[in-house]
Amino acid sequence: MSTQLLKTVLHGEHLRLNARMVEFGGWDMPVQYTGIIDEHRAVRERAGIFDVSHMGEFWVSGRDALAFLQHVTTADISQLGVGHAGYALFCRPDGGVVDDLFVYHIENERYLLVVNASNIAKDWDWIQSHVGTFAVTLHNASDTTALIALQGPHAEAQLATLVGDIAVTLPFHGVASATLAGHAVTLARTGYTGEDGFEIFSANSSAVAIWRALLAAGATPCGLGARDSLRFEPCLALYGHELNDDINPYEARVGWAVKLGKGTFVGSAALNRLKTDYTRRVVAFEVTGKGIARGSYAVHAVDGTPIGEVTTGMPSPTLGKPLGLALVARAYTAEGTEFDIIIRDKPVRAVVVKYPFYQSRYKK
């Protein structure tokens, strides 16, 4: 390998489990251990664990922490009480998405932001550039924080064997402190697979013990391959695919995370206009011809006119069909609309279907 890849604190565990490692956003990460389909099913039917320590963690604290987050994110952070988390976006002044993130309200005037690994540097620069006169302290804890996701219908029971009742009582999108295998953790009922589950933050030095305890509790180790197929079926947007600097939240169907009523914030003027005036939209489609759509394949109307591009496509492990998400011109977004995916230079017919493919099964 020519460039030095970054390694999470669990890298040695992945090698020990004979994971296939791949480069992802500058990191050497496990794409699979035994197979994407097995791991995908483990999470839909039982529980799986994912090393997501490559993701970024920023702490925002101080007297103006709330006001600052109201300014730099699209969500209404004032609705997020202590012990609760929510999905949010950073948007540029023109409404393009800088990143999507989770905001965790850890204690009074203290929030934890979790951002995409590939955007850590960009996001860090971006939030720093907006501090201005806000009385806040920002701390980038990405290098010292480990993050393990435990996801699936058995996650609660498996976690309860290690942390007790808090695994049961922690509400959807709740966050709390706990002790796991003797290690202090921040436990959140969040995730990105469409299943009930948890995300477990810890110091790097605790991560191996926590990982092994979760394996011993019965969780299946899962790689980035299954992480992608699991988030794809419930149509959870992935930055770099459904979201990027040039796609606005309404096009990406994450407009629900934009709270225009909370007052002005970075991007609010543009978003107010774009809410009703956008020209493209992400749609869910099924390939009805022969072939599998993949990200960045062109989408043409049946008369051959280019109308957009596939953002994610794969054979769905749960539904057993070749499915995809595409960003296409709005005239082609109604359910039942047919268009062609250009697969290896040939048009292959697809049809717009109900969004999402898979209904998330959160414990609410």
Added chain:
Amino acid sequence: MSFKTPSNLKYLNSHEWILIEGNTATVGITDYAQDSLGDVVYIELPDVGATFAAGAEFGVVESVKASSELYLPAGGTVVAVNEAVKERTELINTDPFGAGWMLKITLSGDMGALLDATAYAAYVDSIKH
């Protein structure tokens, strides 16, 4: 991890194998190829009667994560297609050199850049990490 490279086969460095028996040959993908792809879920193969030059693309295999074009190690005409692997694509993963075979061809005499098992095994060693 070491991958099987049966010594009675010849290989392309695009990870197809060919078993030459007189004027006919059987073609598939290697153990390394199936392992790299992961669970194969879809395969597109040509019809019987199709004719290809050595090195021509004859089909595609797809897993959840990736798609990979298939190249023919030797020129010829397709005389049989393994219908079983179209339905049971997992055969490509479980038995790439046996039940996971893809095509039988009659050879035209046009040969690709074939490697013997030793050379191919050395090539796989040099690219895997």
